[in-house]
Amino acid sequence: MSNGTPLGDFLRARREALKPHDVGLPEYGRRRVPGLRREEIALLAAVSSDYYMRLEQGRENGPSPQIRGAVAQALKLDAEATDHLDRLCRTASQRPRGRDQTDVSRQLLQLLDAWDHTPAFIVGPALDVMAGNSLATALHSGFDAFDNLARMVFADPAGREFYQEWERVAHSCVAEIRAAYGHDPESARIAEVVADLSAQSREFAEIWQMHEVKSKSQEAKRLKHPQVGDLHTAFAAFTVNGAPHQQLVVYQAEPASPTAAAFETLRA
Template identity: 70%
Template sequence: MGEATPLGEFLRARRETLKPQDVGLPEYGRRRVKGLRREEVAMLAGMSSDYYVRLEQGRESSPSAQVAEAVARALSLDEEATEHLHRLIQPPARRRDTADDLVSPHLLQLMDSWTDVPAFVLGPALDILAANAMATALHEGFAAADNLARMVFCDPEGREFHQDWERAAHSCVAELRAAYGHDPDSPRINRLADELSSASPAFADLWARHDVKSKTQEGKHLRHPRVGDLHIQFSAFTVNGAPHQQLVVYQAEPASPTAVAFQRLRSSAEQETARTLHNSDAI
């Protein structure tokens, strides 16, 4: 039997989430396996059971694009999960993690000029690489605003800050899985996954599902310890010149209670900046 591979782990996890009725198969009696059987996936994909077993066991690591599409259909993968499958079949050349930590000075200057909205830059492992004053004020309740996944799963403030914590947790892990698909050998992502799996059973359970979802545009309901409830829209942008970084910007509807709360947050951020400058001048 071959060693477990990212491809094999993904296929097994997705197979185990499906029931026969999900793919139009009859279910007879008590099943001894979780989810679909391997031979059922093979039948749906139009391939031999032995070949599919080799895929899951890591003994067949380079299937064709046609095979990948057939397996994706058999496992009812959506478009993003199918793209993830193709990346795992042909992973890119290893990248150095250090290249993902450098934020352009021009981007830093741009973010600092946005005094009305929180903005921050994320690395592939959801590390917060840079943040403007508003984003720093927004996350002031956390012990350390250094990594979104750690903030969600390991800091008690995470469950207070994210009012729909289950949704935030699922999205966070799915985004991390999407980044993992681009670089399964990334030391940073693997270290973080090991750390959080040990610290949080909730993270370990979600990580084992292999759900995949990149950060997109959607709403969030947050609760700040000083300014209260925030109903925000956020946008995520790929950074030109650093495609494995994302610029995240939070916005409020004009004239909404959240916009008023953002004004209070801005005032707090300005006071903190003035205090920091005063302290540095006094040294």
């Protein structure tokens, strides 16, 4: 997915996204490089320019916790991006094994089927839809397939109509895959999805290179279904015990709202 290292690519992208005024530095004239210079980040992190250059070039992969913290502060990383930085510094032996598990437990499938008034489904690290109840399938019936959320956003024509705040959803979608990538940079499935979507969508490729990091958690979404129209939903994502690479996603509507009525129409 890159000619560099995961750590070096992340540091470079976040450095290039910063402006001098973001970190309190003066800005004189036109700069020859995007964002801040390596020397400026090194100064802010109180490390040598040569050491920081080795980090970005992949010649140094084991910075101490103190240096990681200083670099994170210099790059203005939030808590989630800082955790991502820490994960990228782990060796292969320090990372969890078996993250590409593709089966869903029988108990979880039974739970999905029991929730017949709200859409619920399971996604994997690359946002593959691993299972879903009937209402989740009906909610996404305008797509060619209810198979991978990233593909549906970027490569299915229905995506831009269904997700009314498409740009925000697109950035969140890529940031979620990037977060999963930090847990397992060697995941064959994540590499496959990123390669396929980068070839199909210029926008996906550009957002992927921004190295934004955000796990799926909870937020509101405005959707537009081809049969029942506008939907104002809130979703929450839960990690599955025993399969931490899987997430349970549940969409909810306010009681007695038009969206709740639309869900009932879809359920019928």
